[in-house]
Amino acid sequence: MDKVCVTYKIPEQGQRLLKRYELKVNTQDHFLDKSELIDFAEGASALVTLLSDVIDREVISRLPNLKVVATYAVGFNNIDIVAAKEKGITVTNTPGVLTEATADLTLALILATTRRIVEGDRLVREGRFEGWKPELLLGTSLKDKVLGIIGLGRIGKAVVHRAKAFGMKVVYHNRMPASKKEEKTLDVEYRSLEDLLKLSDVVSVHVPLTRESRHMLSASKLKLMKPTAVLINTARGAVVDEQALINVLQEGKIFAAGLDVFENEPDVPYALRELDNVVLLPHLGSATMEARMEMAIMVARNVTAVLEGKQAPNRIV
Numbered sequence: 555m556d557k558v559c560v561t562y563k564i565p566e567q568g569q570r571l572l573k574r575y576e577l578k579v580n581t582q583d584h585f586l587d588k589s590e591l592i593d594f595a596e597g598a599s600a601l602v603t604l605l606s607d608v609i610d611r612e613v614i615s616r617l618p619n620l621k622v623v624a625t626y627a628v629g630f631n632n633i634d635i636v637a638a639k640e641k642g643i644t645v646t647n648t649p650g651v652l653t654e655a656t657a658d659l660t661l662a663l664i665l666a667t668t669r670r671i672v673e674g675d676r677l678v679r680e681g682r683f684e685g686w687k688p689e690l691l692l693g694t695s696l697k698d699k700v701l702g703i704i705g706l707g708r709i710g711k712a713v714v715h716r717a718k719a720f721g722m723k724v725v726y727h728n729r730m731p732a733s734k735k736e737e738k739t740l741d742v743e744y745r746s747l748e749d750l751l752k753l754s755d756v757v758s759v760h761v762p763l764t765r766e767s768r769h770m771l772s773a774s775k776l777k778l779m780k781p782t783a784v785l786i787n788t789a790r791g792a793v794v795d796e797q798a799l800i801n802v803l804q805e806g807k808i809f810a811a812g813l814d815v816f817e818n819e820p821d822v823p824y825a826l827r828e829l830d831n832v833v834l835l836p837h838l839g840s841a842t843m844e845a846r847m848e849m850a851i852m853v854a855r856n857v858t859a860v861l862e863g864k865q866a867p868n869r870i871v
């Protein structure tokens with residue numbers, strides 16, 4: 555019987571679908587490091603992983619029975635796709651089912667930063683609320699402001715729809731510009747990365763982390779942003795040069811940042827935690843009960859398909 559190893563407990567709906575196999579789930583509240591993972595997954599035909607599991611060439615070579623790595627995430631920058639492909643191992647992810655949840659969280663961060671929600675909450679909790687004041691914690695409105703979307707994939711587009719409801723204008727940057735027809739339907743305009751950064755009031759990142767996108771928002775790029783602008787990142791921390799971002803925030807070169815992801819998770823630099831003009835979340839983009847349940851079912855279906863010799867529905871390689 556095929557052995558399926560799951561590196562961290564996922565919602566029951568997914569585990570139930572995998573019970574037909576010899577199922578081994580890490581039920582401790584503990585992430586496996588590389589050597590623990592290799593031991594844990596010994597003899598596995600299928601491996602269900604989290605985005606924090608590093609599935610590199612070494613791990614792949616140490617698991618010779620492996621037929622499929624099904625990551626419980628849409629992003630797959632933690633997996634060496636080339637090494638997997640060389641060994642004929644299928645890699646799958648969970649696209650689509652977390653799009654709306656992540657777009658919702660992006661809007662939550664846009665509103666939290668532009669309207670200073672977290673600062674306000676802190677003020678009340680600390681007993682510093684002295685009554686309504688004409689200029690207490692003023693933020694900025696969204697109507698007629700420009701949202702710059704970097705990465706017009708599924709999530710980027712879902713953010714566009716939401717931003718339109720707030721009366722925002724949207725420009726985007728993408729490796730491949732969308733078709734004229736799609737631009738018209740979405741009511742968005744293409745800009746170079748530099749122009750987008752110069753003219754946007756809200757910049758939101760929705761690209762996957764790749765060699766090309768690492769530090770795409772470098773110190774020199776971040777300096778192009780308006781002093782009144784906010785940066786939102788719900789994609790991957792390393793797309794932004796985190797130290798450069800800390801510098802522009804400290805120097806007041808941008809208004810605020812809303813971050814759901816960090817360069818070296820779970821480490822969040824102390825300098826970032828000290829700033830008032832940032833909202834920091836523990837990677838909650840897809841954290842709705844609905845999305846996480848759908849993701850669990852999706853990984854199980856991908857594993858099952860490969861083990862039955864069929865094409866995986868969400869195959870990357």
Ligand code: GLV
Pocket residue numbers: 605626627628629630652789839840
């Ligand atoms: C979460 O960040 C994901 O990639 O699913």
Ligand code: GLV
Pocket residue numbers: 628649650653706707708709710760
């Ligand atoms: C991810 O699902 C994306 O395409 O934005």
